[in-house]
Amino acid sequence: MNLRQQLTQFLTLAYVFSSAFIVWKAVSLVANSHSPIVVVLSGSMEPAFQRGDILFLWNRDARAKVGDVVVYEVKGKSIPIVHRVMREHHNDKKQLLLTKGDNNNVDDLNLYAYKQNYLNQKEDLVGTVKxxxxxxxxxxxxxxENQYFKFGLLGLLGLSALFSSE
Structure with missing residues (x-):
């Protein structure tokens, strides 16, 4: 393979990644969420959502309602949590929410940040599931979760790039 073909492959790959990034940012702007698409990682919301479901979020509603499924992030933790709003309190300036997983026995107070009794709708919510x-x-x-699957997939992609004829 000559230099021109390698450069063409590299530019094509760069185009694919930059296009995906632009689409992600556009969807983020439309949904008003830094993470408009998330994957359910646990069984805490069964039977509504199963592990591995892809959720689409919207963060343009003025207030979350009791019964809405929301995704929130706790300060100091990087993994978003998908749970249902069980209780809400609000005034003109802010809305406070208490959440719980459908498959959990207790509410999420033990998941919140230290000395936090409620989620702040503006600060903690990533979005509402739509x-x-x-x-x-x-x-x-x-x-x-599986390093063998990860390295196997990377190996297949590498072999595919090496042996492609274009």
């Missing part, structure tokens, strides 16, 4: 695709996110879970 749609989902069942089980399609399981590949993400396999990649993050």
């Amino acid at each position: 749609g989902y695709l069942p089980k399609l996110g399981y590949v993400t879970i396999l990649i993050s």
Whole structure:
């Protein structure tokens, strides 16, 4: 393979990654969320959502309602949590929410940050679930939890790049 073909492959790959990044940022702007698509990582929301479901989030609603499924992040922890709003308190300036997983026995007080009794709708919420695709996110879970699957997939991609004829 000559230099021109290698450069063409590299530019094509760069185009694919930059296009995906632009689409992600555009969806983030439309949904008003830094992470408009998340994957369910646990069984705490069964039977509503299963492990591996892909959730689509929207963060343009003025207030979350009791019964809404929301995704929130706790200060100091990087993994978003998908749970249902059980109780809400609000005034003109802010809304406070108490959440619980459908498959959990107790509310989420022990998951919140230190000395935090409620979630602040503006600060803690990533978004409200508006749609989902069942089980399609399981590949993400396999990649993050199984190192053999991750390295096998990377190996296949590398071999594919080496032996491609274009």
